Amino acid sequence: MEELKQERWKKLSEKYLFREPWLTVRHNSYELPDGRVIPDYYILEYPEWVNTIAVTKDGKFVFVSQYRPGLDRTSFELCAGVSEKSDKSMEEAARRELMEETGYGGGVWQEFMTVSANASTTTNLTHCFIAEGVELCGERHLDDGEDIKVHLLTLDEVRELLLHDEIKQATHLAPLWKYFALKNL
Amino acid sequence: MEELKQERWKKLSEKYLFREPWLTVRHNSYELPDGRVIPDYYILEYPEWVNTIAVTKDGKFVFVSQYRPGLDRTSFELCAGVSEKSDKSMEEAARRELMEETGYGGGVWQEFMTVSANASTTTNLTHCFIAEGVELCGERHLDDGEDIKVHLLTLDEVRELLLHDEIKQATHLAPLWKYFALKNL
Numbered sequence: 164m165e166e167l168k169q170e171r172w173k174k175l176s177e178k179y180l181f182r183e184p185w186l187t188v189r190h191n192s193y194e195l196p197d198g199r200v201i202p203d204y205y206i207l208e209y210p211e212w213v214n215t216i217a218v219t220k221d222g223k224f225v226f227v228s229q230y231r232p233g234l235d236r237t238s239f240e241l242c243a244g245v246s247e248k249s250d251k252s253m254e255e256a257a258r259r260e261l262m263e264e265t266g267y268g269g270g271v272w273q274e275f276m277t278v279s280a281n282a283s284t285t286t287n288l289t290h291c292f293i294a295e296g297v298e299l300c301g302e303r304h305l306d307d308g309e310d311i312k313v314h315l316l317t318l319d320e321v322r323e324l325l326l327h328d329e330i331k332q333a334t335h336l337a338p339l340w341k342y343f344a345l346k347n348l
Numbered sequence: 349m350e351e352l353k354q355e356r357w358k359k360l361s362e363k364y365l366f367r368e369p370w371l372t373v374r375h376n377s378y379e380l381p382d383g384r385v386i387p388d389y390y391i392l393e394y395p396e397w398v399n400t401i402a403v404t405k406d407g408k409f410v411f412v413s414q415y416r417p418g419l420d421r422t423s424f425e426l427c428a429g430v431s432e433k434s435d436k437s438m439e440e441a442a443r444r445e446l447m448e449e450t451g452y453g454g455g456v457w458q459e460f461m462t463v464s465a466n467a468s469t470t471t472n473l474t475h476c477f478i479a480e481g482v483e484l485c486g487e488r489h490l491d492d493g494e495d496i497k498v499h500l501l502t503l504d505e506v507r508e509l510l511l512h513d514e515i516k517q518a519t520h521l522a523p524l525w526k527y528f529a530l531k532n533l
Contacts, residue, residue, distance in 0.1 A: 197495070207418070233471055234470075276513050277513060286418055
């Protein structure tokens, strides 16, 4: 397979339009390798995100559900969140989010893959973890504005959700389908 | 498995911050079911997106590569694009994008899944298709600002890209890993 040549576009200008806590947007312009100019290109800056396929000692999958205003629907999701400056690593961020949102912790963790919600316009990656053998360790501590339910699902229930297209978040579907593919589930 | 109750948040206000061709942002505020208020919530409006796992009659996968400013890297991707008002269906949008970006067409098409790049803030879905038995039908017609190379990959090459985390776009990884999982590849 041929190597991909990294043909960057030349950045001609860059200006911040918004720098709010939940919305940071840049207006950039670029010159393509063949000389064409793209005058208006918008880049969305976000911190790194994390999510986790967490499985309890008795083989249940720790899922959450919450209302999502973008799609205007409530969906099953992996536990997920945003890395904070105080997190020493992406695994620490993922462990913190799992504990805060679900009360589950412990277990054996591995980083499974990194994905981008939209490589064309978003700057961050989502770091996807697998945590096997988690257990209920304490109280949940939801952030302001979080309204999240916890669900313990069997493997068959997760497969049904996947096969019936009930999970929508692509950054969660990528690790879930990879998990099912590699384990022949 | 329990049914998810659709507990919508109550929208308290809505205002457009930006309505440009490639960036439409709304500022909303919401009241949660327990009465808490989220004063600043940003929604990104996009048209529906499409992408396609296109396989030629001799079993090659039609991939593209392009520079992606968000991640600042050049990656292998599925052929993908944005639905236009003139497209009579999402399949027509996906067929048009495949022809424009790669010159491949024909074949047997099915909608495989729909995914969201980010259900919390983006309004659109990505409609993912499988097209089997496509062939080179004509000339490519790239849009302004498109700088795309076409690659015909073997099944083994696609598997290597997936296993080595070389594809980053979550909206492409979800259907690709689902394809590998369901076909036991």
